[in-house]
Amino acid sequence: MLQISGDTGGGQLLRSSLSLSLVTGRPFRMTNIRGKRPKPGLMRQHLTCVKAAAQVCDACVDGAELGSVELVFRPGKVMGGDYSFAIGSGGSTTLVLQTLLPALLHAEASSTLRIEGGTHNPMAPPCDFIEHCYLPVLQSMGVKATTTLERHGFMQAGGGVITAEIHPIKKWKKLKLIERGDPVETFGRVLHAHLHRDIAEREIATASHLLGWDASQIDLRYANDSLGPGNTILLGARFANVCEISSGIAQQGRSAEAVATGAAKGLRSYLASSAPVGAHLADQLLLPIALAGGGVFHTLSITDHTRTNIALIEQFLPVKFTVEEIEQGVKQISCG
Structure with missing residues (x-):
């Protein structure tokens, strides 16, 4: 059994360990989970990843509870099927998806996923990034998988829904991605739910100024299907071989200008390379x-x-x- 210390990483170390265990069939024990975080141990979204991983392979798990700092995971055979998971908070749906995707690609049958929680979260890829940046690269490697945003979900209310269709991979193709290719377009979008319009307008003005864009390049789209208030700015650049999206997520105590500036600087840094x-x-x-x-x-x-x-x-x-x-x-x- 692999012994993994969790004190050098956060939730990503746990999610990667789960993915690798599912794919390889190797059990692991992780200690000091999120050991250097202000609140160590499993939080709700991490626990959802553990339980979801266990469900798709009928794993034996010890330590799968809130606040647990040690986990033992013994995977079984990964089974394709129709799965539904609810995080029970605004935790990231895309991180749960990315935990399960590698394993379900190696199942014998196709799978569908329905994951409820946050679709646009700090410290996690928004579902737009999954659709436009991540999956196209995997599809070039032979992956057949698609995602659909069914309902927006922001912190803290959650309630967003993404679905995915995943088909068994026949043969992986090795990736060679060393050039962007010809430029196709730059684009921007603000997703806005149950908040004053002024917030979105300030974000658009700030981002367009920093990037040297016309403000009309950034669309304002209302996401009022969301159960709670929320706001995200997405700034992107598409090339023949790859797409990049830099995002900013509105959070309490952070100005619209700060949210937009972070996203714009991220894209500007990418374009400078x-x-x-x-x-x-x-x-x-x-x-x-x-x-x-x-x-x-x-x-x-x-x-x-x-x-x-x-x-x-x-x-x-x-x-x-x-x-x-x-x-x-x-x-x-x-x-x-």
Whole structure:
């Protein structure tokens, strides 16, 4: 049984461990879960990931309770099917999806997922990122999976719904993503629910000014199907080979200008580089290229998350990652 210390990582270390355990069939014990966080242990969205992972493979699990700092996970055989999970809070639906997707790709039958919670959260990819940035790269690697946003959900109310259709992968194709390709478009969108319109207008004005765009390039869309108030700004750039979205999530005590500035600076930083893969997408592509048995991509920077994820994957799978600096501000991650 693999022994994993959780004190060097957060929820991502747990989710990656679950994904890898499901795919490889290897059990693990994780101690000191989220050990360096202000509130260590399993929170509700982490617990949903654990229970969802257990359900799709009929796993034996010890320590699956709120606040638990130790977990033992013994996976069974991953089974395709129709699954529905509710986080019970505004926790991220997309993180649950990304935990289960690699395993369900290796099931013998197709699967559908319905996940209820937050669809646009801080510290998690919004569902738009999954649809436009993450899944297209996986689809180029042979993956047949789609997602649909059924209802928006923001912190704290949650209540958002995403659904997914996932088909067994026949054969992984190795990824080579070292160029963006020709530019296609830049775009922006503000999703706005049950809040004063002035907030969205200030975000649009701030972001368009920082990016040198006309304000008309950023759409205002009302997400009043949401159960509670919320706001997200999404700023993107699409190229022939890749798409990047930088997002800002409204939170209490954070001005509209600050939310928009963070998103605009993120996209501006991406556009200033030649690397096709943004820092967040880089983290999310590590497991797929390892499952494909190899691949290579160029990215802007290597985060602590990326280093931790690489070390974890190498514990579970017989692969080796290398990281090289190609030019200033461009790193090459290869796996073989």
